[in-house]
Amino acid sequence: MNEVTKELLKIVSDWDGRFAGAYNVREDGCCAGRVSTEHIKIESKKDKPGLDIRILPGTKGETVSIPACVTHGDENDLVYNDFYVGEGADVTIVAGCGVHTETGEPARHNGIHRFFLEKNSKVKYIEKHIGTGRGAGLRSIDPETEATLGEGAVLEMDTSQIGGVDKTLRKTGAVLGKNARLLIRERILTEKNQTARTEFRVEMNGDGAGTDLISRSVARGDSHQEYRSVIVGNARCTGHSECDAIIAEHGTVDASPELSANNGDAALIHEAAIGKIAGEQILKLRTLGLTEKEAEAKIVEGFLS
């Protein structure tokens, strides 16, 4: 793998020269390293770019990393990754993505992920996105995620876009069976003229299903963010979505939550709050000795941590 990939991996995958467990490193559309383990098998798809990742039933405590890096301009990387998580498995999936350009040409990664979680399986999915490089080319990351959660399955997604990505469209859809749970915690920072759009759609079809969608975003400079969530309750279920956004300078945010209760026992809640950093918060930190700029930086850092 090249030096840019190594730098990106340190940021998005906490890579320190090695991965714990199975992994596949995707570099500019090619495989730059792959290891399967006894319980986690990674294979290339036969019909299109991407991977089939099979996690055997009962696999416990293992991690699989599948970072993807675009290291130069004029690259439009499209990948289809399917995760098959066997019954009773309990694993962590780390899926960072970095796009880098030093030229005026665009660098784009479009990762289409499908998750199939079998009965009582549990996945913690960690995803960090970043854009780097001094080139003027547009850095974009457009992830699409579709998850199907079987009975009692739990998918916990922790996603963050920590800077440098000019344009992103994030689509996440999920269908939940009986007693399945989907927890999503998303953090997005945009600045300059960047744009970010998030679309969540969660359908709860089984009794006892539950979802909790939490999005925290900071839009500064002239950036713009859109948040749209749709939670559909077709059974006895609970759903909660929360969109909190800090706007600074000329940043703008649209939030449009939607709840559909199609069952008398569906309990759905939405909360949304958009505003600038409260003056009292800055004042409090200034009484601790921070300057106004330091206080703002700490508040944003904590908000997105």
Added chain:
Amino acid sequence: MLELKNVSWTAPDGAQIVKDVSFTVPDGRLVVITGPNGGGKTTTAKLIAGIEPPTSGSILLDGRDITGLDVTERAKLGISYAFQQPVRFKGLTVRQLLTLASGGKKLSEDDLCAILGRVGLCARDYIDREVNATLSGGEIKRIEIATVLARHTRLSVFDEPEAGIDLWSFRSLIDVFQEIRKSLNGSLVVISHQERILRIADEIDVISGGVLTDSGSAADVLSRLTSGRPGRVVDGRACVREEALYQ
């Protein structure tokens, strides 16, 4: 030593809230500023911390004129301020806030336990909690006080620590201040109209209608404030000491 010399503050709407107030806070002393609601106590505290600049007059710390210094500059000189209504932060944890308060140095679990223990909180239950709306009024108040204790500064100002908390929390808060009083390392200014807080003071200043109306040793001022006031009796027991003097 902190000195206020002929300090006045006029609100943007023209109302004169603090009028020609002068007093001193000697080193190593606990000074309570009391008086009726709306009398100018909180404004005086904010003038000390630099949150509001005085319209006229001067403020000196150890003889140095700090009137023109802003909040950050005064904080760096060793003035701490606990807000009457503590601010909540989505995302910042108690650990992060106390780390910022202690000047950014990494705090061990033992350090955090020591600070939170002083305000009657069990550290393990709180250090990784966000300082957000899930904390009760009593909890957030204690954490606010803890941020001031973590700074170890020479002058700490507490604006109505009793405000916004229930009686049970207030009773244990008195213990907290008694403990702080015992281990006082610097000067303390507490804005309060609770007699139990006045009783642990060294000196009391009374501000009413924006004017300093009384000042002196706690015993003298308290006797003047309570003279002629009948003790209230509940269930046959006198409970005047828990009454607010000005409520």
